[in-house]
Amino acid sequence: MKAVVIEQYGGKEQLVEKEIPVPEIKSDQVLVELHATSINPIDWKLREGYLKEMLDFEFPITLGWDAAGIVKEVGENVQKFKVGDRVFARPELSRFGTYAEYAAVDEHVLSHLPEEISYEQAAAVPLAGLTARQCLVDFAEIKEGEKVLLHAGSGGVGHYAIQIAKSFGAYTAATASGKNKDWVEQLGVDRFINYQEEDFAEVLNDFDIVLDTIGGEVQEKSYNVLKEGGRLVSIVQAPDENKAGELGIKAGFEWLEPDGEKLAQLANLMVKGEMVSKVGHRFPLTQEGLREAHQLSESHHATGKIVITIPS
Numbered sequence: 001m002k003a004v005v006i007e008q009y010g011g012k013e014q015l016v017e018k019e020i021p022v023p024e025i026k027s028d029q030v031l032v033e034l035h036a037t038s039i040n041p042i043d044w045k046l047r048e049g050y051l052k053e054m055l056d057f058e059f060p061i062t063l064g065w066d067a068a069g070i071v072k073e074v075g076e077n078v079q080k081f082k083v084g085d086r087v088f089a090r091p092e093l094s095r096f097g098t099y100a101e102y103a104a105v106d107e108h109v110l111s112h113l114p115e116e117i118s119y120e121q122a123a124a125v126p127l128a129g130l131t132a133r134q135c136l137v138d139f140a141e142i143k144e145g146e147k148v149l150l151h152a153g154s155g156g157v158g159h160y161a162i163q164i165a166k167s168f169g170a171y172t173a174a175t176a177s178g179k180n181k182d183w184v185e186q187l188g189v190d191r192f193i194n195y196q197e198e199d200f201a202e203v204l205n206d207f208d209i210v211l212d213t214i215g216g217e218v219q220e221k222s223y224n225v226l227k228e229g230g231r232l233v234s235i236v237q238a239p240d241e242n243k244a245g246e247l248g249i250k251a252g253f254e255w256l257e258p259d260g261e262k263l264a265q266l267a268n269l270m271v272k273g274e275m276v277s278k279v280g281h282r283f284p285l286t287q288e289g290l291r292e293a294h295q296l297s298e299s300h301h302a303t304g305k306i307v308i309t310i311p312s
């Protein structure tokens with residue numbers, strides 16, 4: 001099958017197109033013929049070698065951890081899926097990722113994909129959408145009427161977080177630059193903050209939840225907008241728990257644990273029209289396509305999600 005792999009760590013030129021064997025499935029896996037995948041910052045962080053202490057994979061490595069496609073084969077212990085089903089998933093992190101025509105995916109991370117949702121819309125969701133959900137629902141235990149600040153509301157995680165928070169009846173504020181104002185407001189944001197013109201920490205206060213997707217000074221200032229009993233959840237840098245304790249805030253770092261049932265809840269939100277994927281950029285599954293996609297993701301200024309289309 002065709003795949004785009006890296007054979008050593010380095011810049012985007014390490015992404016090369018290769019013929020590699022179709023993965024063999026284990027008894028609790030399905031083989032998915034991929035129709036689309038998407039880019040997440042972990043892809044280029046791993047490509048550069050920044051994550052080699054934590055994810056020590058052998059080369060060649062097929063990057064990419066978002067899958068949308070059709071089940072082609074099922075392992076003998078698989079119960080809920082059959083050949084021909086439309087599915088999507090954030091596969092477990094391994095060196096056999098989704099910049100490829102096929103991927104082996106564990107049943108427990110897989111969700112059925114309703115007919116109403118296209119493969120492109122679906123492929124954008126799993127990693128970013130589940131991360132947003134885990135932070136707001138599992139960690140912060142979001143409730144109706146709470147005030148929630150989403151940093152980088154125009155990013156992959158942020159734009160899903162806005163919509164998930166709105167589905168709980170929250171009041172939402174989101175940061176991004178002015179070029180993203182219109183579409184981010186259309187997602188239902190109550191207070192858009194152009195971070196190039198306004199300092200969120202000066203204009204917001206008494207918030208219940210902050211989702212930190214940036215770290216550094218943004219995280220530091222985020223304590224100021226939270227009220228006692230508030231929650232600060234970061235996906236980029238562990239917050240200072242002593243400081244949080246002094247302020248009476250619950251603070252923590254979350255790392256995504258994929259789960260097919262939680263992904264099915266996001267599919268339901270999409271079917272109800274309460275969540276959409278903003279696909280800002282599309283590239284084909286080619287060496288050049290992936291290199292351009294990585295360059296864009298590394299700029300930190302992609303619009304919504306970058307999707308990779310995979311013709312069958």
Ligand SMILES: NC(=O)c1ccc[n+]([C@@H]2O[C@H](COP(=O)([O-])OP(=O)(O)OC[C@H]3O[C@@H](n4cnc5c(N)ncnc54)[C@H](OP(=O)(O)O)[C@@H]3O)[C@@H](O)[C@H]2O)c1
Nearest residue numbers: 041131152154155156157176177235254255256300301302
């Ligand atoms: N822990 C985990 O499990 C986990 C899971 C997913 C992601 N992450 C991490 O979370 C981070 C965000 O991921 P992502 O996929 O959402 O990234 P992304 O889609 O690449 O984010 C890009 C967006 O960030 C916005 N942005 C850049 N600088 C900003 C600033 N100073 N203030 C507000 N917005 C800003 C940009 O908007 P403008 O162009 O308007 O500036 C752009 O739309 C990454 O570091 C990623 O590795 C961690």
